[in-house]
Structures are given as C-alpha cells and as structure tokens.
Amino acid sequence: MIETKSLPTQYATQPGAIQTSSGKTLRTDEMIINMGPQHPSTHGVLRLEIVVDGEIIVDVIPHIGYLHRCFEKHAEHMTNYQQLIPYCDRLDYCAAINDEHSYVLAVERLLKIELPERVEYIRVIMAELQRIASHLIAVGTFGIDAGAFTPFLYAFHERELILDLFEMTCGARLLYNYFWIGGLSHDIPPQFVDKAKQFCKYFKPRIKEFNDLLTYNEIFVKRTANVGVLPKDVAINYASSGPMLRGSGINWDLRRDDPYSVYHKLQWEPQIGKGEMGTVGDVWDRHIVRMREMEMSVSIIEQALAALPEGNVQAAIPKRIRPEAGEVYARTETPRGELGFYVISDGSGTPYRVKGRAPTFVNLSVLPEISRGAMIADLVLIAGSVDIVLGQVDR
Amino acid sequence: MTAEEILNSLKARFGEAIVEAKLDAPQPWIVVDPARTKEIAFFLRDEPSLQFDYMMCLSGVDYNNGKLGIVYHLFSMVHKHKIVLKAFCTKEQPHIQSVAAVWATANWHEREVFDMYGIVIDEHPDLRRILLPYDWEGHPLRKDYKVPEFYNGIKVPY
Amino acid sequence: MGLLDQRFENGNVFVTSLENLLNWARLSSLYQMQFGLACCAIEMMAASASDFDIMRFGIIPRATPRQADVMFVAGTVTIKMASRIKRLYDQMAEPRYIISMGSCANCGGPYWEHGYHVLKGVDRVIPVDVFVPGCPPRPEALLEGIIKLQEKVRKESIVKKSA
Secondary structure (H helix, E strand, C coil): CCCCCCCCHHHCCECCEEECCCCCEEECCCEEEEECCCCCCCCCCCEEEEEEECCEEEEEEEECCCCCCCHHHHHHHCCCHHHHHHHHHCCCCCCHHHHHHHHHHHHHHHHCCCCCHHHHHHHHHHHHHHHHHHHHHHHHHHHHHHCCCHHHHHHHHHHHHHHHHHHHHHCCCCCCCCEECCEECCCCCCCHHHHHHHHHHHHHHHHHHHHHHHHCCHHHHHHHCCCCCCCHHHHHHCCCCCHHHHHCCCCCCHHHHCCCCCHHHCCCCCCCCCCCCCCCCCHHHHHHHHHHHHHHHHHHHHHHHHCCCCCCCCCCCCCCCCCCCEEEEEEEEECCEEEEEEEEECCCCCEEEEEEECHHHHHHCCHHHHCCCCEHHHHHHHHHHHCCCHHHHHC | CCHHHHHHHHHHHHHHHEEEEECCCCCCEEEECHHHHHHHHHHHHHCCCCCCCEEEEEEEEECCCCEEEEEEEEECCCCCCEEEEEEEEECCCCEEECCCCCCCCHHHHHHHHHHHHCCEEECCCCCCCCCCCCCCCCCCCCCCCCCCCEECCEECCC | CCCHHHCCCCCCCCCCCHHHHHHHHHHHCCCEECCECCHHHHHHHHHHCCCCCHHHHCCCEECCHHHCCEEEEECCCEHHHHHHHHHHHHHCCCCCEEEEECHHHHHCHHHCCCCCCECCCHHHCCCCCEEECCCCCCHHHHHHHHHHHHHHHHCCCCCCCCC
16 A cells, blocks of 8 residues: 555545546556666666656665676785775775775774774874765765755865865875775875864854755755655664664764774764654754764864874884784774675685675665655655765675 | 673574584674574574674675585674674585565675575575676676676676 | 957958867867766766866756767776666767776776676777776866867868768
C-alpha cells in the first residue's frame, strides 16, 4: 500500500486505480523509470531504477559499480603498505585526508607505533579542515539538487581558501598523499598557523550567511522537512553512520565513542538532529547536522592550533613497514560516516588483504527503505542528503 | 563483556557449532559453522547481555590454500563491546548461510562477497552481482584470478 | 558592446570568411555536457565555480547530450560505464568534441596495472580531441585544455572533413 499522506484524498483509494470525480475508475499501471548513470542530479555515476505509480515511488533499485576501480586488488599487489595511501585518497575524493587517516590508523595499530604529539595535532587540524571542505561540497551540491544555484558558488569560494592551506602544506589541492604511516610527509610551513587562524575567523560568519541563504529559506524547508525520514531502529539495523545516524537523533560520534588521535583532549560535541522543522531524521535534519558540524570543526581547529606542540613529524616513520602476521579493523569518523579498514597482514611487507568498509556504500542501501511513498523530486533530495561519493561506494 | 564471556555464552547455547576461537589476539575472533550463521547471529543480536545490533563490516577473504571465508565485525551500541566472527568454506563447496535477515546491512555486503569471491550465500533474498557487470565471468579477488583479455569487445589489460 | 565597436573605423562593418565566422561562433559557445565520473569531476566543478569560472569561455552546462557540443570525460572510465559513454557520444550532435580530463581518462591512470575493471583510456571507445594530464588536473590546467580545443576549432575547415 502506498503512503499518500501528502496527496488529496481522491487518489488514496487503491493501488492500480484512480476514482475520477464522476465515479468512473481509471486503470493505472506502474512504470519503471531509469535515472541513469549520467544524470545531473545523482552525484556521480549511480543508476536508480525507480518503479513509480504515477509520481509516487513504489520501489527504488540502485545499481552501482560504474566506478569500481579495483582498490582491493591493488592493495594486494602493492610492494609496501605506504604505496596504498594514494589509492585510499581516491576512495572518497571529497574528503581524502579522512580516508588516509583511517588506513594509516589501521596500519599503525598493527605496527604498534607511538606517534609524536605534534603529528597527532596536525592530523586533527587537517582532518577537520577537510571535514569543512567536504561538507561545503555536500551542501553546495545539495542546494543545486533543490534548485538553488547560488549557495554552490558561495560554498566553492570558501572551499578554495581551505585548498590554499592544503596546497601550502603538501602541494596538492584534492588528493594529497599527506598522512604517512608513522607521521606526515611534510611539516606545516611557518605561515600555516596564522593563515589557518585567519581562515577560522573569516569562516564563522559565512556559515550564518549560508544558513540565511539556504537552510532557513522557506522554500527549502518546505521541500526538505518530513521527507525521507529515517527512524532510529532502521538506521542502526542498516548500520548507518555519520550525519545519517546523527540526523535521526542518535548521539553517536566515533571521535568520542571509539576514540582515536587527540580528540579526547579537545572540547567539542557531536551535533544531533532534533526534528526542528519536521520529523526527527528527515532530510532537513541531516542538512542542519552538516552545517553545525562545520561550526564545530572550526572550534576544534582553533583549539588544536592553540595547543600545537613542537616536535619532528617524521621521527616515528619506520624504515621498513613490516607488521607481524595479524589483522586489525580500525574505523574513523569521516564526513560521510564510519570508514573502516580491515587489514590482514601475513608478516611480509605486502598487505595480504585490505577491505575498505565505505560509509556511503552502507548508507546507500537505506535509500529504498526511506524513499517509498515519496515523489521523484523528493528522491533527488533524499539521494542528495545521503551524500554519496561513488568512488567510495564502488571502491 | 569480555571475549571469553561471549564465547562461553555462545558455547553454552550452540555447543558444536562454535568451531574454534582465538582470544589472545588484539581483536579476538570466534569461528562458527557456516551452515548455522543465521541462528547464531539472531542470538547475538537479541540476547539481552550481548545485543550486537550494529554490524560494522562483513568481508570476504581468500586464505590461499583452497579456503575461503567471511569475517563479520560486530559491535553493540548498548554495551559497547565488539567481537569478530569468522565462517570458513572451501572452494569446492563455497556455501555460507546469509545473515541478511538479522542485520539489513548485510544484504549488500554479502552480494559483494558473492561478486568478488564466488561464495554462494544461502537464503539471501537477492543474490546477484553488485559491483561488476551482471555478465562478468570469474571472481576477481580470488588469489588465482586471471584478468580476461576481452570483455564484449573491449580490451581489458593495458 | 564596449570592445567591438572601438575597433572598426568604417562604421561597424567587417568582412570575414564564412569559415572564420562559423569557427569563432562555435568556439565561443561550446555547451558542455555535465558528465563527471570521479575525482576530476570535483576539479571540473571547482573550475565552473566562481574562482575559475569556465562560463566566461562560453561553456554552459547542459543536462542532455543532444544539446551539447563538448563532453569532458572527467574521471575513471570503467568497463561497465564504457558502453554508456559510447551511447552518450553517439547521442551528441555534430560538431562534437571530447576533452579527456585526468590521467584515468587518458590512459587508465594509477589503475593501469591491476585494474581489471578499468578502461585504459577513454580513447579506446570514443575519439578524443584534447588530453588534459594531471591527477587531478588543476582547474587552470582544464582551462588550458579548453583553450587548446578552441585553437583546434579555430583551425577547422568546413570544406575539408576533420578526422
């Protein structure tokens, strides 16, 4: 039975039939529409096969694999663990630093390395800067999905400032190869701290401007409130993570609950969706969670910059990376959720098996569940709020 | 709960379906019978003292001596403990029971294991390839995989 | 009209050949088909945002291949996607140009050795006009690729068929 809460009652009789006002019954059929791999609104090459009755969705069948780049096969053929880091970058290319962080954490746990404090603080600063950059892409493109083009330009303009900071440090704008096993590839340059502080001061009012432009805009609220509601128990059963989980009201953040690096030394809080504009767990909640996480990231960066100790960032990098035989599963909180790497080592310098557990792969499997009963225009917004990056879904 | 207590409560309930365990590793694991993973998974999820309601990861592994396996990483949001389950099978008899009825997230993970390793997941609601084209031949992540020369007229190697 | 009307002394009349006029019109308004595959798509989006702005070259994104002149193949082409790219290329109306952006689209990129599902270069399925190297190429590199394409279009001839 289709949920028809937002339709006039004359359509709500039975599937496959519409009663006209003169009392006649029109027979209807379901139609299959293909939102193909090339589509301006699917963020990447995702194919959605939508079964519709009129405009109401009965079922969505996602087809993925159009960007399967054989990451796990490459992992088994690399000559050492260090060589896999550029491939980890390219999993979630919008948040490359966080991918590297997760993999490097897994290998360091296998090797049982103790890192210098400076390395940990710089990693936190870089990870939070990348989180802001990734959320800016997410909300910018989400605005385009809803029909608003200007927030996209605003978001990408702010993002250029963050990319300048990254380029200053390691030379690359998008895919860095910056976190190395046991340390970093370069130390931050002397002008980095001042520029980062300047950026933090500049960026805070911009979030408010962005909210005024998009988030609290009445049209946007009407389009996103009460749409794509993800209940709590469904979210946990589907192992969602990141803003999908927090948007449904669950207070869970891996930086606090499965701690790694120096997040426990800084003052911050996870942002939860409370259903302010509609139901808890709707699309608007996930959006506001992302906006508030950006503010929280700015505060974390300021604290980490103030507490940055001295040291040598390459002191703990081992000459040969040869973990003993064993396996480990390590996970970190990326902007899209929980990214885990399951690394099996057989005692040689080559990884035996590396499995990347991608948050968007898992979050995307919820899509059929939360979009039944919505309209096709809503499906575009729901898919946008899941914030998929196909490199990570397909690996 | 510690890994030992979890193992004891599993053994008390299932006895011979728990094949072996390695508790002294940094992330201890328990090996289970591949034909009974579903009921073990239901017990792990629903038993009040265990409550493993969050399946972090499900991976396939090729152990390179004719043995394939699936590794399940489970976590409990309520009790905050973790456990690793493993189920092995051979290349001649690659069958493992599905846990998609227990954790809905296992649906896509198991399809990926079938796609990459060729392990047939029994009682899976929708077992077909997920990442590769539906008419691809072979299972790429096996250690003895040979890259095909052509696929539908497109040259595959460099 | 602040620029053109200062240039001609003879009362705003200029003579050119039809070829030059057509080529100038085509290169100044290359409509792009929105087609981002992977990481290079983010750099393409950054190039169309306000800091680098490819709209000043006349490139406007169109959602459908039937109205597009140029397609940036930005990102890794997998074998599953290759037949769809061929179909999209066939749907574009002539004159049509392809810019292959990034090393994955040029030659398979970092996945050339062990990628069983990666197409080693999009020129195995469609003819490419300009290759832009980089992983990912900076937006400025993409702009240089567009300028090279514009030079190529400028030299085209309506009498001789291009390859």
